[in-house]
Amino acid sequence: MNVIKKIKSADPEDVSAEEALKAAMSQMEAEIIRLDPDKSANDEASWQERKSAQTRLAILAAAVECLAKHGYAKTTTQQVAATAKISRGAMLHHYATKSELIASVIEYVFYRRMKLFFGEITRLSEERRRDVTGGVEVYWNWVQTPEFDAFLELSIASRKDAELGEIFETRAIELDAYSFDQIPIFFPEWKAVSKETLRLANDLIVAAIQGLYTNRQIITDRKRRTAVRDLVSKTILMLREGEIDLN
Amino acid sequence: MNVIKKIKSADPEDVSAEEALKAAMSQMEAEIIRLDPDKSANDEASWQERKSAQTRLAILAAAVECLAKHGYAKTTTQQVAATAKISRGAMLHHYATKSELIASVIEYVFYRRMKLFFGEITRLSEERRRDVTGGVEVYWNWVQTPEFDAFLELSIASRKDAELGEIFETRAIELDAYSFDQIPIFFPEWKAVSKETLRLANDLIVAAIQGLYTNRQIITDRKRRTAVRDLVSKTILMLREGEIDLN
DNA sequence: ATAATAACAATCAGGATATCCTGTTTTTAT
DNA sequence: ATAAAAACAGGATATCCTGATTGTTATTAT
Numbered sequence: 001m002n003v004i005k006k007i008k009s010a011d012p013e014d015v016s017a018e019e020a021l022k023a024a025m026s027q028m029e030a031e032i033i034r035l036d037p038d039k040s041a042n043d044e045a046s047w048q049e050r051k052s053a054q055t056r057l058a059i060l061a062a063a064v065e066c067l068a069k070h071g072y073a074k075t076t077t078q079q080v081a082a083t084a085k086i087s088r089g090a091m092l093h094h095y096a097t098k099s100e101l102i103a104s105v106i107e108y109v110f111y112r113r114m115k116l117f118f119g120e121i122t123r124l125s126e127e128r129r130r131d132v133t134g135g136v137e138v139y140w141n142w143v144q145t146p147e148f149d150a151f152l153e154l155s156i157a158s159r160k161d162a163e164l165g166e167i168f169e170t171r172a173i174e175l176d177a178y179s180f181d182q183i184p185i186f187f188p189e190w191k192a193v194s195k196e197t198l199r200l201a202n203d204l205i206v207a208a209i210q211g212l213y214t215n216r217q218i219i220t221d222r223k224r225r226t227a228v229r230d231l232v233s234k235t236i237l238m239l240r241e242g243e244i245d246l247n
Numbered sequence: 248m249n250v251i252k253k254i255k256s257a258d259p260e261d262v263s264a265e266e267a268l269k270a271a272m273s274q275m276e277a278e279i280i281r282l283d284p285d286k287s288a289n290d291e292a293s294w295q296e297r298k299s300a301q302t303r304l305a306i307l308a309a310a311v312e313c314l315a316k317h318g319y320a321k322t323t324t325q326q327v328a329a330t331a332k333i334s335r336g337a338m339l340h341h342y343a344t345k346s347e348l349i350a351s352v353i354e355y356v357f358y359r360r361m362k363l364f365f366g367e368i369t370r371l372s373e374e375r376r377r378d379v380t381g382g383v384e385v386y387w388n389w390v391q392t393p394e395f396d397a398f399l400e401l402s403i404a405s406r407k408d409a410e411l412g413e414i415f416e417t418r419a420i421e422l423d424a425y426s427f428d429q430i431p432i433f434f435p436e437w438k439a440v441s442k443e444t445l446r447l448a449n450d451l452i453v454a455a456i457q458g459l460y461t462n463r464q465i466i467t468d469r470k471r472r473t474a475v476r477d478l479v480s481k482t483i484l485m486l487r488e489g490e491i492d493l494n
Numbered sequence: 495a496t497a498a499t500a501a502c503a504a505t506c507a508g509g510a511t512a513t514c515c516t517g518t519t520t521t522t523a524t
Numbered sequence: 525a526t527a528a529a530a531a532c533a534g535g536a537t538a539t540c541c542t543g544a545t546t547g548t549t550a551t552t553a554t
Binding site for chain 3: 092
């Protein structure tokens with residue numbers, strides 16, 4: 001997994017928690033920059049490079065907007081071009097085929113989701129990071145975004161397309177592994193817990209929160225949704241404290 | 248909610264559990280017959296009625312197959328007609344427009360899901376019905392079907408289409424309410440539990456199991472999926488036994 | 495028996511969509 | 525300064541899909 005580069009600090013005892021956190025955050029920012037489709041922002045790029053990156057970003061953002069708003073089935077290249085306020089020719093210049101565009105959109109959506117995850121996790125105060133409900137809240141907020149809606153659309157579309165499926169799956173596993181590795185760094189209470197238990201806790205949150213969101217048409221009552229999230233939080237807490245007898 | 252007709256027995260004390268179960272099962276079968284798109288199977292129908300119902304069923308089944316196999320975006324009326332082995336003219340005779348077809352497919356899918364739910368729930372032995380893992384198993388099996396894949400496709404497509412959205416939502420809430428009402432009948436241990444707690448347990452299972460299934464590309468390891476289901480089972484058990492402190 | 499109706503079958507027209515292709519303008523390299 | 529290349533713009537086309545139309549055969553009602 002090339003995404004996950006361990007922090008170089010020798011021992012957790014040596015560095016303070018604060019320093020480790022800062023190191024993790026700067027490393028995460030570096031990772032985000034690495035995935036940034038607009039490489040031109042940093043380097044001293046030529047005019048053409050900057051212009052190209054700019055329109056490509058506009059196209060990708062427009063595609064996400066279309067996917068989130070109209071769904072995959074109704075998203076056409078013309079729609080995207082119109083939303084990005086460029087001509088179909090310009091669109092074709094940057095992305096020769098539709099699947100080429102979609103492939104790039106997949107990469108872009110994962111980049112955006114990574115960035116949003118970073119935003120959510122750093123928004124939490126240290127106190128909230130010691131509270132399990134903080135973790136569940138991160139995932140719940142993470143899911144209520146246009147990027148996640150686009151992600152969902154691409155997810156189901158990729159499942160029926162071998163080519164896109166491979167790209168999507170690769171990025172999905174990558175992002176899952178990455179966000180998983182951030183947990184013990186940002187949520188210190190989990191450092192003592194075994195990898196398997198942490199994995200289980202993460203899987204439950206991911207599945208339950210995503211299922212809760214996608215079932216929002218059926219589970220319409222806000223109280224019911226809150227109750228489920230609270231229950232998940234309590235389960236996770238008990239799991240962490242070893243109060244649940246596994247196997 | 249016209250779907251849910253309470254059993255006419257006056258008091259649970261009066262009738263034995265066995266009788267109540269049988270009554271519930273026959274009532275459920277009646278409900279399934281009521282939703283059956285092929286009304287002609289029972290009545291002494293004319294040749295034309297039977298023929299018509301037969302091809303309509305073939306079309307609906309073909310549509311489900313196409314949705315599950317190729318996804319909503321790639322499902323065309325031509326595909327469906329070809330899969331059903333009928334001409335496009337015949338297709339158009341029965342379903343004048345595509346949205347008319349899709350609307351019927353939605354109804355059909357919910358009918359099929361209801362039937363599958365009934366199949367799963369009656370397959371459980373009485374012993375397994377007293378075990379929470381039995382309940383979780385029912386939902387897990389319920390989700391691993393072509394019908395559920397078609398349901399998912401229709402679910403996301405309906406979210407972006409006002410007309411279909413209304414049909415879908417109505418049926419979804421109906422099915423949810425119906426399956427919810429079956430729980431205390433088939434799972435006797437839940438009779439003593441409050442409606443709110445039962446609702447919460449049901450919501451957690453629905454969300455977690457559905458999320459687990461839709462994330463199967465990411466949570467690829469069978470062990471991880473089993474672990475999540477076991478954890479959900481344990482949570483539900485503790486919830487039922489009042490071992491979890493709510494609010 | 496016959497008219498009406500239903501269940502198809504087979505084309506056709508119209509529209510949408512992805513891709514191609516030919517220009518035009520602007521930037522960059524030499 | 526000039527050639528090459530990149531960043532567009534927009535019309536043309538081929539394909540696919542939906543829905544309409546017409547025709548044919550089987551059945552039902554009277």
